[in-house]
Amino acid sequence: MSDARTILTRIREALREPAPKRHLHGHGSLDEDRPGGPEDFRAWLPPVGERWSEQFELFRANALALKAEVVVYRDTKDLATQLRQRAAAEGWKKLALARTGWSADLLGQLPGDKVFADAGYDRGAVESCDVGVTECDALVAQTGSVLVTSASAGGRVLSVLPPHHVVVARHDQLVPDLSAALARAREIYREGGWPSMLSFITGPSRTGDIERILVLGAHGPKRLTIFCDQPA
Amino acid sequence: MARATISAQFRTAASKLTADLKHRGWISKSLRGYETSRRGNQAKYGDWNSAREAAGSIKYEAVNHLDRYLEEFARNFEANGGKIFWASTGEEARDYVVKLARDRGVRSVIKSKSMTAEEIHLNPALEEAGLPVVESDLGEYIVQLRGEAPYHLVFPAMHLDRHEISTLFEEKLGSAPTDDPERLTMIAREVMRDKYLTADMGITGANFAVAETGMISITENEGNARLTAALPKIHVALMGIEKIIPRLEDLALFLPMLATAGAGQPMTCYNSLYTGPRKAGEVDGPEEFHLVILDNKRTQLLADAEQRDALHCIRCGACLNVCPIFRNVGGHSYGTTYQGPIGSVITPHLRGLQNWKHLSAASSLCGACTETCPVKIDIHHHLLHNRRNAAQGKQTWYEKIGFRLFAWAARSPGLFRFGGRFAGLALKLRPRGPLDPLQAWTSTRGFPTPAPRSFNAYWRSRKGGP
Numbered sequence: 001m002s003d004a005r006t007i008l009t010r011i012r013e014a015l016r017e018p019a020p021k022r023h024l025h026g027h028g029s030l031d032e033d034r035p036g037g038p039e040d041f042r043a044w045l046p047p048v049g050e051r052w053s054e055q056f057e058l059f060r061a062n063a064l065a066l067k068a069e070v071v072v073y074r075d076t077k078d079l080a081t082q083l084r085q086r087a088a089a090e091g092w093k094k095l096a097l098a099r100t101g102w103s104a105d106l107l108g109q110l111p112g113d114k115v116f117a118d119a120g121y122d123r124g125a126v127e128s129c130d131v132g133v134t135e136c137d138a139l140v141a142q143t144g145s146v147l148v149t150s151a152s153a154g155g156r157v158l159s160v161l162p163p164h165h166v167v168v169a170r171h172d173q174l175v176p177d178l179s180a181a182l183a184r185a186r187e188i189y190r191e192g193g194w195p196s197m198l199s200f201i202t203g204p205s206r207t208g209d210i211e212r213i214l215v216l217g218a219h220g221p222k223r224l225t226i227f228c229d230q231p232a
Numbered sequence: 233m234a235r236a237t238i239s240a241q242f243r244t245a246a247s248k249l250t251a252d253l254k255h256r257g258w259i260s261k262s263l264r265g266y267e268t269s270r271r272g273n274q275a276k277y278g279d280w281n282s283a284r285e286a287a288g289s290i291k292y293e294a295v296n297h298l299d300r301y302l303e304e305f306a307r308n309f310e311a312n313g314g315k316i317f318w319a320s321t322g323e324e325a326r327d328y329v330v331k332l333a334r335d336r337g338v339r340s341v342i343k344s345k346s347m348t349a350e351e352i353h354l355n356p357a358l359e360e361a362g363l364p365v366v367e368s369d370l371g372e373y374i375v376q377l378r379g380e381a382p383y384h385l386v387f388p389a390m391h392l393d394r395h396e397i398s399t400l401f402e403e404k405l406g407s408a409p410t411d412d413p414e415r416l417t418m419i420a421r422e423v424m425r426d427k428y429l430t431a432d433m434g435i436t437g438a439n440f441a442v443a444e445t446g447m448i449s450i451t452e453n454e455g456n457a458r459l460t461a462a463l464p465k466i467h468v469a470l471m472g473i474e475k476i477i478p479r480l481e482d483l484a485l486f487l488p489m490l491a492t493a494g495a496g497q498p499m500t501c502y503n504s505l506y507t508g509p510r511k512a513g514e515v516d517g518p519e520e521f522h523l524v525i526l527d528n529k530r531t532q533l534l535a536d537a538e539q540r541d542a543l544h545c546i547r548c549g550a551c552l553n554v555c556p557i558f559r560n561v562g563g564h565s566y567g568t569t570y571q572g573p574i575g576s577v578i579t580p581h582l583r584g585l586q587n588w589k590h591l592s593a594a595s596s597l598c599g600a601c602t603e604t605c606p607v608k609i610d611i612h613h614h615l616l617h618n619r620r621n622a623a624q625g626k627q628t629w630y631e632k633i634g635f636r637l638f639a640w641a642a643r644s645p646g647l648f649r650f651g652g653r654f655a656g657l658a659l660k661l662r663p664r665g666p667l668d669p670l671q672a673w674t675s676t677r678g679f680p681t682p683a684p685r686s687f688n689a690y691w692r693s694r695k696g697g698p
């Protein structure tokens with residue numbers, strides 16, 4: 001049986017001879033003395049834009065390209081109305097919801113059967129829901145991603161088991177890129193500590209394992225709908 | 233297996249598949265699609281090459297201070313309530329997982345994609361212990377049903393067409409035949425739903441381990457890893473020692489780059505970070521979270537300072553996709569867990585240089601792998617390094633005599649000229665057909681005709697002598 005010490009000692013032995021210095025190949029904007037860090041990533045990754053509206057358009061375009069749907073609402077009253085209309089139009093009979101959050105009251109009043117993900121909930125019941133509705137921690141413009149955690153999205157399962165995932169978000173949750181989203185998460189969980197799971201969701205579940213042909217809903221949701229309001 | 237058998241098997245499999253034009257056409261077709269989308273997404277980056285440079289230097293920093301970062305990672309991981317098992321060998325890792333499953337009374341296991349689990353042959357060990365294990369990734373599930381190894385690090389079932397998959401499902405699952413990839417995917421989805429809800433143990437891999445926060449990061453498209461790490465009461469993750477990155481923010485670079493290099497995507501569908509088992513106050517998640525950190529000869533590669541950067545690999549599979557050899561011989565011919573150029577570099581370190589040195593020769597040294605690698609590993613030069621290391625001190629007596637004769641002739645201009653003329657004549661007059669001494673070459677290729685006069689003679693005539 002090995003332990004940490006055995007392996008770490010072997011690693012130290014192995015590292016005794018230094019590796020040759022990384023040689024840069026002459027392209028790119030880096031030099032040997034300044035290899036670059038997180039503060040530089042922004043310049044190399046796809047550009048995002050400064051204003052909220054630019055970033056939101058980028059978020060929407062990226063999400064759409066990945067077959068997610070982005071819907072704008074005016075205020076919480078309008079959000080409730082739009083969700084109700086959807087539920088009627090798409091025949092949502094059974095909804096999976098979290099107990100907590102700013103949207104809890106609003107979602108609790110939607111028509112249909114509800115399964116709440118609280119301690120000891122029935123996973124089979126969540127599986128049989130038409131829709132899982134969750135909040136999120138951030139929307140990422142650069143990638144069209146939604147950041148959810150086990151704290152913000154009613155645990156690990158709610159956002160991935162039902163065939164349709166609906167996200168309710170607020171405009172101040174939109175961030176330019178992944179660095180900003182991670183910084184936002186640090187801020188949110190600074191006091192209470194990290195939740196046990198964080199997940200960047202980028203479009204509905206997908207696979208290309210058969211002939212590299214895109215199929216949605218491989219194991220997770222076939223549909224992803226994101227509701228977001230706009231700044232006044 | 234004996235040395236001769238391993239390389240002979242490679243040669244036989246490679247010759248057979250290279251002659252299979254249907255297979256070649258099939259693989260190039262699907263890789264062309266990948267290349268188009270990868271190029272499109274790379275073009276959206278502000279500066280893809282600087283991003284590669286930075287990704288390479290982050291991994292350089294991590295791998296060259298691996299002891300420090302692993303300690304930091306382990307401290308943070310354990311503080312979050314996870315348990316680490318350090319495994320020197322594949323056997324230790326297997327035994328740990330099997331014993332854990334037995335101790336906890338596990339009856340069935342669901343697994344998401346993990347090349348480390350393939351490397352240590354975890355599934356056969358679990359099955360031998362009477363623990364049924366199901367691969368939940370669609371491609372992995374397909375090759376599992378066929379009793380095959382994955383064809384490709386990232387696209388395990390890329391060698392099969394929809395008809396073959398439909399027939400397979402018909403045989404193994406009793407489903408109705410269909411030509412529709414969506415229908416086939418839904419058949420697997422249905423099968424798997426039940427398995428997630430009933431399995432007692434979920435096994436996953438890990439793409440990155442963040443030292444600063446003690447989190448592991450898992451990248452996937454299907455949602456199967458999300459479910460595998462959410463529903464069973466025990467979550468076991470496996471990773472090699474080299475998966476470390478220093479800071480959480482480093483993921484802001486690696487996650488999009490892995491997606492773009494690996495599958496030509498802007499971002500993979502689910503990039504999930506796990507800090508520990510279910511926390512107090514959370515509604516679900518596993519009660520236990522175990523992480524197996526595997527050495528399995530990686531420290532030997534680490535000790536080779538010249539090739540240490542091969543441990544920077546993030547297993548995106550891009551070097552396979554662009555490799556002319558991979559495209560022709562296919563993933564199964566290699567007979568290794570890790571196929572393609574990077575597999576040819578690291579397998580000799582992980583499984584013995586003399587047994588696997590033939591892989592270093594399975595390269596045109598075109599450098600497409602090095603050019604595409606998102607962390608800038610010097611892949612094709614390492615193939616040369618392996619060739620050199622394999623040949624060191626291994627010359628046969630006839631090679632020794634041959635080179636000594638050559639050195640002697642090369643030092644004497646008259647003898648060299650005579651040798652050149654003699655060789656030209658010998659080439660022209662040699663017997664053809666089965667008696668041709670150059671048969672190994674000429675049976676599949678034409679041999680160049682020697683020039684009518686030597687370069688030396690041409691130079692003299694042109695310049696009027698040296």
